[in-house]
Amino acid sequence: MSTLEKRQAADLPRYAKIRQMNRGGYDRTVAYDILDAGLVAHCGFIHEDRPMVIPMAYARIDDRIYIHGASTTRIIKSNAEGVPASLTVTLVDGLVVARSAFHHSMNYRCAIVHGTARLVESEQEQIEALAAITDHLLPGRWDECREMMPKEHKATGVLVMDIDHVSTKVRTGGPVDDKEDLGTDIWAGVVPVVTALGQPLSAPDVPAETPVPASVPAARRKFA
Amino acid sequence: MSTLEKRQAADLPRYAKIRQMNRGGYDRTVAYDILDAGLVAHCGFIHEDRPMVIPMAYARIDDRIYIHGASTTRIIKSNAEGVPASLTVTLVDGLVVARSAFHHSMNYRCAIVHGTARLVESEQEQIEALAAITDHLLPGRWDECREMMPKEHKATGVLVMDIDHVSTKVRTGGPVDDKEDLGTDIWAGVVPVVTALGQPLSAPDVPAETPVPASVPAARRKFA
Numbered sequence: 001m002s003t004l005e006k007r008q009a010a011d012l013p014r015y016a017k018i019r020q021m022n023r024g025g026y027d028r029t030v031a032y033d034i035l036d037a038g039l040v041a042h043c044g045f046i047h048e049d050r051p052m053v054i055p056m057a058y059a060r061i062d063d064r065i066y067i068h069g070a071s072t073t074r075i076i077k078s079n080a081e082g083v084p085a086s087l088t089v090t091l092v093d094g095l096v097v098a099r100s101a102f103h104h105s106m107n108y109r110c111a112i113v114h115g116t117a118r119l120v121e122s123e124q125e126q127i128e129a130l131a132a133i134t135d136h137l138l139p140g141r142w143d144e145c146r147e148m149m150p151k152e153h154k155a156t157g158v159l160v161m162d163i164d165h166v167s168t169k170v171r172t173g174g175p176v177d178d179k180e181d182l183g184t185d186i187w188a189g190v191v192p193v194v195t196a197l198g199q200p201l202s203a204p205d206v207p208a209e210t211p212v213p214a215s216v217p218a219a220r221r222k223f224a
Numbered sequence: 225m226s227t228l229e230k231r232q233a234a235d236l237p238r239y240a241k242i243r244q245m246n247r248g249g250y251d252r253t254v255a256y257d258i259l260d261a262g263l264v265a266h267c268g269f270i271h272e273d274r275p276m277v278i279p280m281a282y283a284r285i286d287d288r289i290y291i292h293g294a295s296t297t298r299i300i301k302s303n304a305e306g307v308p309a310s311l312t313v314t315l316v317d318g319l320v321v322a323r324s325a326f327h328h329s330m331n332y333r334c335a336i337v338h339g340t341a342r343l344v345e346s347e348q349e350q351i352e353a354l355a356a357i358t359d360h361l362l363p364g365r366w367d368e369c370r371e372m373m374p375k376e377h378k379a380t381g382v383l384v385m386d387i388d389h390v391s392t393k394v395r396t397g398g399p400v401d402d403k404e405d406l407g408t409d410i411w412a413g414v415v416p417v418v419t420a421l422g423q424p425l426s427a428p429d430v431p432a433e434t435p436v437p438a439s440v441p442a443a444r445r446k447f448a
Contacts, residue, residue: 039316039417040330042266044275051268051275053312055334088277092263095421095443101358101369102376106264110279134325138415145325146405152326174427181370187434191362191443192422193263197319202413203398210411219319219415 023170028063031166034111035060038089039137039195039223043067045085045117047078058087059132065113065161066120066129076119076157085117085161092193098175099186107190110169115161129158139222141215197223247394252287255390258335259284262313263361263419263447267291269309269341271302282311283356284387289337290344290353292382300343300381309341309385316417322399323410331414334393339385353382363446365439421447 035041041058044051054075056067065087069076079085094107120126131142175188197220200212259265265282268275278299280291289311293300303309318331344350355366399412421444424436 040314040332042277042279042312042314044268044277046270046273046275049270050308050338051270051310053266053268053277053310053336055266055312055314055332057330084274086275086277088266088279090264090266090279095361097362097365097424097440099369100376101354101366101372102380104358104362104365104369106281106361108264108279112277114274130325134328137319137330138321138328141321141328142325145323145328145410146408148325152324156326174425177427182429184370185431185434186369187426187437187440188430189424189426189436191424191440193419193447194422195417195419198416198418200321200413200415201398202411203401205406206412207409210409212413213411216321216411216415223417 025168025170026166027168028166030170031111031113031168032060034091034109034168035065035089035113036136037091041065041067041087041089043075043085043087045075045079045083047074057133057137059129059136061128061132063163065115065163066133066158067161068130068133068156068158071155071157073157076159079117079159080119080157082116082118085115087113087161092195093172094193095191096171096175097187097189097191099177099181099184099188103175103177105171105175107171107173108169112167112169113161113163114165115163117159117161120158120160123153125160126153126156126158129160130156137219138215139218141213144213144215195223196220249392249394250390251392252390254394255335255337255392256284258315258333258392259289259313259337260360261315265289265291265311265313267299267309267311269299269303269307271298281357281361283353283360285352285356287387289339289385289387290357290382291385292354292357292380295379295381297381300383303341303383304343304381306340306342309339311337311385316419317396318417319415320395320399321411321413321415323401323405323408323412327399327401329395329399331395331397332393336391336393337385337387338389339387341383341385344382344384347377349384350377350380350382353384354380359439361443362439363442365437368437368439419447420444
């Protein structure tokens with residue numbers, strides 16, 4: 001049993017007593033924990049009057065979120081000048097199986113950020129952002145790599161979004177069935193969803209004696 | 225090693241020869257495979273001139289996507305009348321670790337759907353949609369539950385989105401480093417991201433003799 005499965009198992013009796021487990025909130029500590037634990041963010045912006053949702057690597061520094069892409073891509077170009085943007089990070093923790101279809105649900109933690117995206121102009125801020133994005137997934141990786149070259153900086157667009165507003169939604173615990181449905185022979189419970197990093201696979205052109213760097217086990221611990 | 229890890233390990237030498245592995249496309253077969261394999265969708269819509277991105281349970285039937293929520297929620301009410309909407313499903317397969325920070329990437333499969341969302345009015349279509357959403361996560365679960373009650377139908381809003389346009393983006397394989405960076409002592413490779421369902425946890429009020437239903441192992445096989 002993984003840590004997450006153990007935690008969910010421990011939570012079940014505790015939450016069985018609570019009828020309402022969808023908790024919306026505006027606590028930045030909760031939101032930032034979710035943001036810091038995600039693999040990808042889903043970024044929302046408006047393009048030609050239509051909503052667009054794009055998965056992106058990202059990182060948080062203080063009250064700012066950074067995302068990046070090739071300088072030439074639409075998401076970078078169309079958000080450069082300061083436009084309303086949003087970004088959602090969702091961690092799926094379990095399938096909630098109830099006696100009735102109606103009470104089926106998911107356990108998840110979600111942070112929804114609203115802000116204004118704009119292109120990062122300062123080279124120093126760009127470097128800090130790219131280091132944070134790299135280290136968000138692979139803690140310490142930035143310092144393991146060779147230094148970035150000027151042409152690489154030029155080819156990369158970084159957007160910053162000040163976190164003007166953030167909300168969270170968290171559901172935990174077991175199913176909340178109607179009283180009339182208890183005592184039937186229909187099973188109910190939670191099926192945990194486990195996301196983890198597997199064993200690293202070396203690229204074929206990496207010499208066999210090259211050690212796996214510290215950032216890889218650090219990432220495996222972070223996303224365990 | 226999981227099936228996914230094995231597949232990624234097998235892919236590495238194959239993809240090492242290919243320089244460009246970010247494949248954008250418009251193939252509905254590829255898109256529908258991604259849509260059918262996701263746990264949650266991130267739905268994008270415009271609310272008061274701002275983009276909103278909300279995680280939702282969903283299902284596909286033919287060329288339509290269904291999502292649902294309480295009849296009273298904003299996403300249901302503000303999309304009822306036929307407004308532009310989008311929906312993105314992303315499957316994260318691995319962290320791509322390169323010699324340079326610049327060439328770090330992720331392996332992922334993503335389907336981006338555009339369409340017009342509108343409220344489902346027909347009761348028959350609502351039932352089919354709710355069955356599909358339930359069975360998307362837990363194959364066969366709809367038939368294991370008691371029948372839905374009229375008040376539950378009334379409390380549930382279902383939106384349908386015709387898939388007017390869908391695009392996919394898929395990245396697979398190992399890092400694509402610059403030639404000058406090969407032969408250094410910096411490690412490179414892929415760290416697989418594995419999402420799976422754990423052992424089911426019974427709710428405390430389920431009698432010990434109640435068997436775990438077929439939908440649970442079916443879900444564990446589907447999301448293995």
